[in-house]
Amino acid sequence: MAILIVIAIVILALIIINIRVVQQARAFVIERLGAYKETWNVGLHVKMPFIDRVAKIVSLKEQVADFPPQPVITKDNVTMQIDTVVYFQITDPKLFTYGIEQPMVAIENLSATTLRNIIGDLELDQCLTSRDIINSKMRSILDEATDPWGIKVNRVELKNILPPKEIQNAMEKQMKAERERREAILRAEGEKRAAILEAEGEKESAILRADAKKQQQILEAEGEAQAILKVQTATAEGIRLINEAAPSDAVLRIKALEAFTSAANGTATKIIIPSEIQGLAGLAAGVIEATKE
Numbered sequence: 001m002a003i004l005i006v007i008a009i010v011i012l013a014l015i016i017i018n019i020r021v022v023q024q025a026r027a028f029v030i031e032r033l034g035a036y037k038e039t040w041n042v043g044l045h046v047k048m049p050f051i052d053r054v055a056k057i058v059s060l061k062e063q064v065a066d067f068p069p070q071p072v073i074t075k076d077n078v079t080m081q082i083d084t085v086v087y088f089q090i091t092d093p094k095l096f097t098y099g100i101e102q103p104m105v106a107i108e109n110l111s112a113t114t115l116r117n118i119i120g121d122l123e124l125d126q127c128l129t130s131r132d133i134i135n136s137k138m139r140s141i142l143d144e145a146t147d148p149w150g151i152k153v154n155r156v157e158l159k160n161i162l163p164p165k166e167i168q169n170a171m172e173k174q175m176k177a178e179r180e181r182r183e184a185i186l187r188a189e190g191e192k193r194a195a196i197l198e199a200e201g202e203k204e205s206a207i208l209r210a211d212a213k214k215q216q217q218i219l220e221a222e223g224e225a226q227a228i229l230k231v232q233t234a235t236a237e238g239i240r241l242i243n244e245a246a247p248s249d250a251v252l253r254i255k256a257l258e259a260f261t262s263a264a265n266g267t268a269t270k271i272i273i274p275s276e277i278q279g280l281a282g283l284a285a286g287v288i289e290a291t292k293e
Contacts, residue, residue: 014049027093031055039093058093062154065104069162070112072119074127081162082119084111086142087155095150103149107142111156114141124163131158
């Protein structure tokens with residue numbers, strides 16, 4: 001009886017030991033008698049004691065491999081140090097287990113050789129400005145090469161591109177010169193714009209002054225014309241009234257004498273007096289003397 005109890009306990013322990021729970025985003029590769037049997041996914045599984053074994057536990061999460069800097073030579077014979085970061089994911093645990101020995105070492109060496117081939121066809125300036133193109137080419141090549149290993153390469157990024165120190169100094173001097181050139185261009189454009197605005201302002205000011213002077217002259221001419229018109233109207237009105245009054249010859253002669261007196265007050269040096277006015281002047285003088293007596 002005790003033997004049966006021991007046997008039952010051993011069998012129960014074996015069953016418990018061979019019960020395995022596969023967690024999320026993991027896969028178990030199972031071998032039976034040394035040969036691949038199946039792949040366990042998420043859930044509860046039981047394997048045969050002493051016959052089945054877990055050959056490999058594979059993570060199905062996306063993983064990151066950060067490789068150290070690799071020396072590469074550009075098309076124009078410049079040696080640079082470039083380190084890459086590869087994002088990959090295991091899609092087939094069976095191929096990953098049996099496809100290649102040391103898959104991470106294989107990916108590292110493959111990325112290094114691929115990077116040298118791509119950089120070898122580019123010049124230094126193209127390498128510094130074409131990161132997206134290099135990343136896309138490397139991802140495509142690595143994904144195709146690792147597909148038989150059950151690995152999918154999602155992304156490849158160039159983490160750092162380190163040219164030689166003298167090249168860095170030359171690039172810094174070039175960038176400094178380029179910034180100074182842009183600054184000089186912007187300053188010249190600003191001065192040009194300011195001069196144009198100043199000239200336009202002076203032009204508009206001159207136009208406004210000319211318009212103001214023109215308006216002033218027009219108003220002055222209109223005022224003089226209106227004054228002349230009023231004087232002529234008043235003169236015509238006076239003549240009309242004189243004509244309506246029918247003055248005698250004596251009145252006309254007195255008016256002529258008044259007009260001659262106004263003319264004599266001017267700046268003329270010689271005055272010719274008509275005979276009629278001379279007689280009229282004598283008559284007027286006599287009348288004035290008689291009035292005084």
